[in-house]
Amino acid sequence: MKSTKIFIRSTLSVAIASTLFLAGCADDGDMGPMGAQGPTGPAGNDGQDLTAPPRLSRFATVPFGAEVTGLYKTDNGELFFNVQHPADDLPAPENNAAVGVVAGFDLDQLDPRFTPVSVPASASAEGQTTQVAVGTFQALGRADDTLAGAIPFGLGGIINAANDAELKQSQDPDFNAFIPTSADGKSGFLFTAWEDRPGAMTRLTVDKNDDGTWNVTDGINVNFAAVLGTMINCFGSVSPWGTPLTSEENYEAENTDQWNNPAYASGYPNYADVSLVKDYLGGTFPNPYNYGYIVEITDPTEAAPVPVKHFTLGRSAHENAVVMPDRKTVYLTDDGTDKAFYKFVATNANDLSAGTLYAAKLTQDATSDLTKAGFDIEWIELGSSNNTEIAGWIADYDGIDETDYVEGSTSYITDAEIADWATNGTGDDRYAFLETLKAAEAKGATTEFRKMEGIMINYNGAANKTIPYMYVAMSEVARGMSDTTGDIQLEENRCGVVYRFGLEADYNVTRMDPAVVGGPYDADAAGSRCNVENISNPDNLLVLNDGRVVIGEDTGNHENNMIWIYNPKGE
Template sequence: MKLHYKTLLALAITAALAGCGGDDGKDGAAGAAGAAGAAGVDGTNGTNGTDGADLTAAPRLTRLATVPLGAEITGLFKTDNGELFFNVQHPSDTLAAPDNNAAVGVIEGFDLDQLDPKLAAVAVPASGSTEATQVILATGSYKVLGRAGDTYQGAMPFGLGAITNGANNASLKQSQDPDFNAFVASNADGSAGYLYTSWEDRPGAVSRMEVTRATDGSWSVGDVMNVDFSAVLGTIINCFGTLSPWGTPLVAEENYEAENTERWNDASYTSGYPSYNDVKLIQDYLGGTYPNPYNYGYIVEITDPLAANPVPVKHFTLGRMAHENAVVMPDQKTVYLTDDGSHKGFYKFIASTAGDLSAGTLYAAKVTQDATSDTARAGMNLTWIELGSATNAQLATWIADYDGFDETDYVDGATNYITDAEIQNWADNNVGDDRYAFLETLKAAAAKGATTEFRKMEGININYHGVAGNTVPFMYVAMSEIASSMADDSGDIQLDQNLCGVVYRLGLDANYNTSRMEPVVVGGPYDATAAVNPCSTDSISNPDNLIILDDGRVIIGEDTSKHENNMIWVYNPEGK
């Protein structure tokens, strides 16, 4: 009971894993609640009363799905009709074919907007069971729309998820890493449209499936193609994303190389980021031209998404970093951006013109932590430091200044690119233009005094109509784990380590500004001695993708090795 007591104490100001009834008790079962609350064990209706009524104010966490061994959950996307698309990324090679190949799919017979709050949760699969090798859902059935390598009767000659060169006449590698999904409807009732799927590799790719929902609710696939990124010199590590308010997919380039540009053309650097081998693959994509590092690490908007040939636009204005995703507020100007990895920042962009991300001002957050290191209780106040203003056109000119370098120009201990001294001089003395804010965003943020200590900041999202109408005036962000730069004894953030992760909630004011983040779903406890599931299966482990529903519930997808089977959770802050 010590665990439950501590968790409920944290929930007094935040939220965590809470069920409304006792473990395995009628109507208050762990199955119904997903995660056990501070309730009776094996008691009929639970010791807290019928249906756990006296805990209805306590937030509740319900396990909606589990996926096969080795797979993570990516691409969570809800349509306006409540359909849920998601991917089974890189399942274990030990699974039998075809289940050992990544899948892009949708739940049929399911309406997420009408999800029963008392839905019985999926059980944790037993090790070695058949369930551990399958997608298991609390309701509905998972329809695979495509697997890595599928050719669709020759429409994809190199296979779904194949990374081709810019000329699209040779395959560079086969990816098992589908990530972001976005469904763009092509008719009024949303029964037809295009499903865009990012492939998280170096170089990256985005596939587009024409999909149709029949009157019986079943989905089918028509034409399939890859978006042509050759005009923007290709992409890398296409991670999560969102659909803009004006209906265009916003694909995030998760460029871990962004803070280590000086090693980009170092031929001896093959074990870290940027790996010289990966840089050479981008060179292959470009047909032999050595790539300029400042062309990679941005939010890529896919404009004209219903056209025969969609047009990608790289928004240099949103900064160069390991983008996880960007979410645009209802004013169609304010954008929040997360940066994945360790020692990272949190960013805001304000566009000059609504609906146009090609010009604006970039900001980075400065954190003041509450006076406690308890991860389940410590909120953080945020102030925003202006980094710089620019347009895509200006930045394209500045980026071109670094064209033409290759491995023959590398000198150990020096760099052909922007130096740390340049950045610090710009920050301290206002010397030079604002290229540093956009091309070396992390270093520029640190030089300006912003907090660069976040660890594994993942998906960030809102319910668009809930924020616009002030019915769900919150933004949520997943922190995969609290460790490293967030759990040391220096800097702005000094929290207790939590290797299972936290989901934070951020309030939004009438102008879509946020000034505080607070923990609401806390993973764990963590058991380092456990052979499997070192993070308790009663709560989240390494949260990643997020969806916020119209009623304020939050869908959480995991990217974890600390649960043997990754899970999708429903967090209900009202405890229903």
């Protein structure tokens, strides 16, 4: 496709018809439909100037082979992010994953017209390290660092429940959360999830120097033995009451029948991963219904933080959960293929241990054009329960192991049970919480999402209604989202889309519209298959205090993954 690009100091400002496909949201009062000359109308109902098209600017690139993870902004504007699984053949220390921070600048004060970083040339020195447009990337620790003995098995070491043996070394740091311990926010704890099988989390004690750099003075591994370990700790958020929420991205949550199959080699997790969880537990075969939840780290500043698995938020391939300012409503994304989108409403504020779980049902606009097609959303109730009741249901499946596996059958909940519950109301609501995706599909919810990733708001902006939006990264639009059946029938886009949801007064969402559409995609390109002047496979997101959105990539379609700043105001 031939199209026109407008460059300003290498920063991109383009309309829908251009290569970048920056899309407006027609129905949320912010940006009208965008044509070749930009958004229609002078302003949205929040007073925003809509005369200039949105702007997309490249803030950072990471080394070859690496993914951007762990985007987290503090109240002081410090930006933490990680370099996950860089290429093995990079020069040391760049070949080891890094937990890092951008030192020496305030992200909330970032000039809208900052000079973007350039795209590294293939095999260049710039492509072998992390580049940032402002400040300096500081690696606080790298995979296998013992941090002067503070973490004996090394950063990212997956340790058994007895805390006396390392099961494996991870190169996959993901979610970061900074919990301050001083009034000025210059001292605190940095929690980092490790996205592996089993999962893990480290807590580093950090403080900031006057020159903007950081010191690491201590560290621990968070002990998950009390919750029988974790699985694939992915992205996350911090609750309004100050506790990290890490997500178990159990891709096999809907394939429970394969959990105890010794021949299951293709899954994520597969049988070898399940066996490592067995080793973690000291030889006890794990119950599958203990894995695939949002895990709250309570008492985060105490000597021994206390993890709590919230079964109430459903069992799925959780990417992350975000709690609204009412402190009751939670939205949750489910990563993978043919997945659902969930909402949870707690019975009591500040307490995720009881409430009601819902799944979204979408109605698409009458177009398959990705730059225009939005969706109306209704919510289908799946069930109501609490952690204690669900824990009792989970215990019904204890004691099952490999010897119980029968080819073509299941040792766990059957599809017939789920169908009978959904159609006839037979049995209790365990299916909603233990087999959440299958329950959502049986109830008629939309289960066609492909790679639904980070979901985020600006908490203060959502609370005071100055930024009444939630953003979700769809890593790519393909398979169930781009076929000709079901609720979603869009053009395929292998480079992905960032969607925006308008937050209503009660924090409900009933509308989903495209904000940034990646591409174009060139399958025959020798290097990057997605245009390097646009997003590719968006993953982690942040929403800044002025409404700008930080977008981190997890892509093989760019030779170097990137961090972008999306400015809907077009400044």
